[in-house]
Amino acid sequence: MRIGLLGTGPWARMVHAPALAAHDAFDLAGVWGRRADAAKELAAQHGTRAYDDVDALLADVDAVAVALPPDVQAGLAVRAARAGRHLLLDKPLATTVVQGRAVADAVREAGVASVVFFTTRFQPEPEAWIAEQADRGGWFTARALWLGAVFTGDSPFADSPWRRTKGALWDVGPHALSVLLPVLGGVRRVAAAVPGPGDTVQLVLDHERGASSTLTLSLTAPPAAAGAGVELRGEAGVTLLPDAADGPLPAFGRAAEALRGAALDGRPHACDAAFALRVTEILAEAEALLEGVRQHD
CATH class of the missing domain: 3.30.360.10 (Dihydrodipicolinate Reductase; domain 2)
Known part of the structure; x- marks a missing residue:
């Protein structure tokens, strides 16, 4: 499976890129980031290509892994799903219910596979x-x-x-x-x-x-x-x-394998975008209660 990486920050450097580059079932086909120089550096470290245009990367891959802030991730995930690309996302899916629902809806409507990397669930x-x-x-x-x-x-x-x-x-x-x-x-x-x-x-x-x-x-x-x-x-x-017994890097490799399995057999994974949306809804409800308490204080 050809997979592209969106993001160049610490999590992308520490976990996403090395796990995908080392995985036998994946070809890390390219890296895109909001900082072109960082994308070039990370791509060079793993023997792949840096993309200046995210849509060009989407056109060349079967799936994307996203290591970006959740508000940025949500918009790009919708874009990738509508392009027919499977999604390996990070938690939280989004920081608003509207954004999270947009991702879950795009995944369902496009019929693509999705896995959200809740680290503990892949250990x-x-x-x-x-x-x-x-x-x-x-x-x-x-x-x-x-x-x-x-x-x-x-x-x-x-x-x-x-x-x-x-x-x-x-x-x-x-x-x-x-x-x-x-x-x-x-x-x-x-x-x-x-x-x-x-x-x-x-x-x-x-x-x-x-x-x-x-x-x-x-x-x-x-x-x-x-x-x-x-x-x-x-x-x-x-x-x-x-x-x-192990840390996030091998766990991310298992999440990637879970995405590949879901893409091949068509069965949703337990940690898919729909599950992550429910998590987002709970967190948003808690956030609203916290804001009420703080305003009262």
Whole structure:
């Protein structure tokens, strides 16, 4: 499968480009970026071509991988889907429901495959645990912590404008939801959303199967306090999300393989644009509640 890469930032350099260039099932056919010099540099590192025109790249590939801010990603994803290209997208799908729905609609109308890279869902140990707990059922409540030190430690993403604007809710919130939704079911409503220190937010979710969950999300945690975890409590007792044995680069390779599989057999992947749209809707609901709390304060 010929695939093009849209984006040249840290995530594209660290994960997308090396994973796609090394994957036996893909030909990294080209790179496009908003900065032509960065696109040329990244393309040269991986022995491929830099494109000045995104439509020219779309004309030459079967699929695109997108490593761009979510508001930019959404518009380009619609454009690529309408050109008949399969989509390997990043989370969050978009930062508004309107943008997210436009992507999901374009994917459905064009009949292309889509996979959104929720990292945890493409790491074998966590994904096996998620499937096991979803089959087991009987869960009463869950607690998710996703605490990053992006703005308090030494992170390559500290200068990301969209992360500074949208914060942990939109950056790590999708990771937490990608674990909770397949286990506890969809969210009927965001029952509460409360701001904490820095960009920290705490959410209470009411799930369709009767369970509730709490999420604590941050990109401004002290480095010594950073980490992620999910705890489930129910009829089977207590269980914890296991650590992954590998990092995002091999996980992205599995996401790319999942896209290829969905394109070949025509069956939607569990982490497709429709699923990512539901995540976007939940985050937008939480954001609206947070804005109300802040205005009241």
